[in-house]
Amino acid sequence: MEVFDYEDIQLIPNKCIVSSRSECNTQIQFGPRTFRIPVVPANMQTVINEELAIWFAENDYFYIMHRFDEAARIPFVKMMHERGLFASISVGIKDYEYNFVRQLAEENIIPEYITIDVAHGHSEDVLDMVRFIKEMIPQTFLIAGNVGTPEGVRELENAGADATKVGVGPGRVCITKLKTGFGTGGWQLAAIRSCAKAARKPIIADGGIRHHGDIAKSIRFGASMVMIGSLLAAHEESPGRTRVIDGRTYKEYFGSASEYQKGEHKNVEGKIEMIAARGKLSDTLIEMEQDLQSSISYAGGRDLEAIRKVDYVVVRNSIFNGDR
Ligand SMILES: NC(=O)C1=CN([C@@H]2O[C@H](COP(=O)(O)OP(=O)(O)OC[C@H]3O[C@@H](n4cnc5c(N)ncnc54)[C@H](OP(=O)(O)O)[C@@H]3O)[C@@H](O)[C@H]2O)C=CC1
Numbered sequence: 001m002e003v004f005d006y007e008d009i010q011l012i013p014n015k016c017i018v019s020s021r022s023e024c025n026t027q028i029q030f031g032p033r034t035f036r037i038p039v040v041p042a043n044m045q046t047v048i049n050e051e052l053a054i055w056f057a058e059n060d061y062f063y064i065m066h067r068f069d070e071a072a073r074i075p076f077v078k079m080m081h082e083r084g085l086f087a088s089i090s091v092g093i094k095d096y097e098y099n100f101v102r103q104l105a106e107e108n109i110i111p112e113y114i115t116i117d118v119a120h121g122h123s124e125d126v127l128d129m130v131r132f133i134k135e136m137i138p139q140t141f142l143i144a145g146n147v148g149t150p151e152g153v154r155e156l157e158n159a160g161a162d163a164t165k166v167g168v169g170p171g172r173v174c175i176t177k178l179k180t181g182f183g184t185g186g187w188q189l190a191a192i193r194s195c196a197k198a199a200r201k202p203i204i205a206d207g208g209i210r211h212h213g214d215i216a217k218s219i220r221f222g223a224s225m226v227m228i229g230s231l232l233a234a235h236e237e238s239p240g241r242t243r244v245i246d247g248r249t250y251k252e253y254f255g256s257a258s259e260y261q262k263g264e265h266k267n268v269e270g271k272i273e274m275i276a277a278r279g280k281l282s283d284t285l286i287e288m289e290q291d292l293q294s295s296i297s298y299a300g301g302r303d304l305e306a307i308r309k310v311d312y313v314v315v316r317n318s319i320f321n322g323d324r
């Protein structure tokens, strides 16, 4: 298999067919709904909270609420539905999660999207949860992950997952690759490609996005949606705590498998980073949309489909080109 990552790839421009980038449509249908851009904020406690989830849903962005405030999940789904908004939540695979799913079904509280959020998604326990959710609440659009192989994608799909999430270890605050020696860190884009070739359903590229152009590259190699943590953290509205260090303002961004999330140092596979505080999240999302419109114009089309067909070259560390 050819191995490469985001920084090693350049997409090759085609003749432009629009007069303005504003003609390019970045919308994506994902499950039962259509969203403005193929981007979803990571379901992490320093990236999303209830206020942001409401804002994302109101503004036609996809979101996935994290699973770390377990008791808040049912009131959250009800609150979103009372406001006429879609509900998208995460679950784990521990025994009590079966009771949670059973309660959703019995009380007819049906989130439009559920994501099974586990580090090593290619496992019998995750496959069991996929089958259980599909049996109890077949109407919900079920995302399962994370995996890093075509076999993982196919097994989750065959068990009933409607989409799979690909990425084991490429994240900014991930230390899985260092602590275990495993993962797709350093070749995440190649992993997206091999998983997408095997997939019959949509995949979400999760982790390792460092520049807006990486979104277009993910789409080129087969992703339908791109999950982003660090680039969407540390904004004015972000839930991470604010810290002032040497007179500069930062916001916390920590891994879901870090001791900051877990409250103990056990099976730690994540760390914390202080990210310099930036402006409004809505401005970053608009910029992502504009950059993606530009990507579509370079691809020679009017919508995301154009990006999927472009040629590319592998040039190691090409994007920096001596500029760093
Ligand atoms: N995308 C990525 O690369 C990674 C993401 N994460 C994120 O961190 C959070 C915590 O993840 P996770 O630890 O899976 O969730 P949990 O701590 O909720 O673990 C889920 C269950 O899976 C078991 N489990 C976890 N890892 C393994 C493994 N390698 N082999 C066998 N059983 C396992 C756990 O048992 P036990 O704890 O006893 O082993 C537990 O019963 C999630 O939000 C996840 O997305 C974490 C690491 C990598």
Ligand SMILES: Nc1nc2c(ncn2[C@@H]2O[C@H](COP(=O)(O)O)[C@@H](O)[C@H]2O)c(=O)[nH]1
Residues within 6 Å of the ligand: 042, 043, 044, 146, 167, 168, 169, 170, 171, 172, 173, 174, 175, 176, 177, 206, 207, 208, 209, 227, 228, 229, 230, 231, 254, 255, 256, 257, 258, 269, 270, 271
């Ligand atoms: N190995 C770990 N991966 C983690 C942890 N917490 C979250 N994640 C993954 O990272 C992405 C976000 O990546 P980014 O490069 O955009 O910052 C997130 O969606 C998870 O899949 C963790 O503690 N360990």
